Amino acid sequence: MSTIIIIDSVEEESAVEEILDSIVTAGETVYFLRLSSARGLGPLIQAINPMLNYGVEYTIDCLPENYDASDLAAFAVEVDASRICIGISERTLTGKARIDDATQSILLHDGISGDLVVGEDAIILEELEYGQ
Amino acid sequence: MLRIEFQLGMAGIPSRLLETGEAVESIEIDNAMPVANSAVFLFLTVRTDSEVTEDSLAMELPGLEIIDMSQAEVSSHTYYLGVIADSTDVTVFGLLTENRAIPHRIVGKNSQLEVVASVRDWNHLKEVASAVEEEYGSLELLGTTQTNRIGFPLGSNKIKQSMSGKLSDEQLEVLETAYQMGYFKVPQEVTAEEIAAELDISRSTLSERLRRVQHNFCKLLFGPQE
Structure with missing residues (x-):
């Protein structure tokens, strides 16, 4: 099992913690995928310390500035990700998890399907299957 | 079940109302019931920034039959309208129900239609979004939340309507x-x-x-x- 965690802000510590706490199990590989809007994940990773605190292997990758959902789908296929997790950085007036352009492009992408779960601090796409 | 909130370009009856010279600020579809000959009975809450009369609205909306119009008790620029319109005037409502999504809220304001609806799951969300995009060209997802309850569909808004008028x-x-x-x-x-x-x-x-x-x-x- 492997999990992609999309980070679009370095202030998503609680989302990453929720994902590592309740979604990911020890021994899995986690791919932190940084959007260009999130500068330098060093302090965030340092604070969370995924290997020591959660027993997971991890890598940090970066999506190009003008990436589209196909780039992400290609990355997910390449690493055979079983989950994609997106931190909830904002909520609508009615309390729903705010969906930004990046999240919308993933949710509506034809090539990725599975289950969508909305957690306290993260949107989790799991049981992923990849199409064309 | 997922509750989704999205917006799309203005169309149908909210668009027609906003294009009148009556300074309409927002239109909410409170209920929609199909009647004969592909017509639909619509109940609307219309907010304006000045006084509006039934005659002036009827003049500007040919083809739309206004059955009833009343003014909210406290918010004087809020009106409740019952109209008979063509089903093409509420395309988004039709698209949602045809695709078995549950519409909860359809509001037109600031040149956009804001919609809250329930879908079964991620695949259902894609189906509904695809149908809406096919009809309207694009849609913008605004938010989502997970729920176990079906919630109140459009038309179960009577308590809110009664209260907001007071x-x-x-x-x-x-x-x-x-x-x-x-x-x-x-x-x-x-x-x-x-x-x-x-x-x-x-x-x-x-x-x-x-x-x-x-x-x-x-x-x-x-x-x-x-």
Whole structure:
């Protein structure tokens, strides 16, 4: 099992913690995928310390500035990700998890399907299957 | 089940109403019931920034039969309309129900239609989004949440409608802000001072408006005081 965690802000510590706490199990590989809007994940990773605190292997990758959902789908296929997790950085007036352009492009992408779960601090796409 | 919130370009009856010269600020579809000959019975809440008459609206909306029009008791620029329109005037409603999504809220304002609907799961979300994009060209997802309850479909809005007509805009604003900030939760998530600061009003004004809201709720429930 492997999990992609999309980070679009370095202030998503609680989302990453929720994902590592309740979604990911020890021994899995986690791919932190940084959007260009999130500068330098060093302090965030340092604070969370995924290997020591959660027993997971991890890598940090970066999506190009003008990436589209196909780039992400290609990355997910390449690493055979079983989950994609997106931190909830904002909520609508009615309390729903705010969906930004990046999240919308993933949710509506034809090539990725599975289950969508909305957690306290993260949107989790799991049981992923990849199409064309 | 997922509750989704999205917006798309204005179309149908909200668009026609906003294009009238009547300074319409927003239109909410409260209910829609199909009738014969691909017509639909629509119940609308229309907010304007000035007085509007049934005749002036009817003049500007040929082909639309206004069955009933009434004015909210406190918010004088809020009107409740019952009209018979063509089903193409509420395409988004038709698209949602044809695709077995449950529409909860359809509001037209600021050149956009804002929609809240329930879908079964991620695949269903894609199906509905695809149908909407095919008809409207594009849609913007705004938010989502997970729920176990089906919620109130469009048309189960009567309590809200009854109440909102009895509260002033200021009272509604105070009530909504207090609710959204968690004032009514146990334990309270916010103090009265924080709400007053958010609304830029004094603590005593906040207190007065909230008491008037409570009074109006009680009046509606129990009738006038003896």
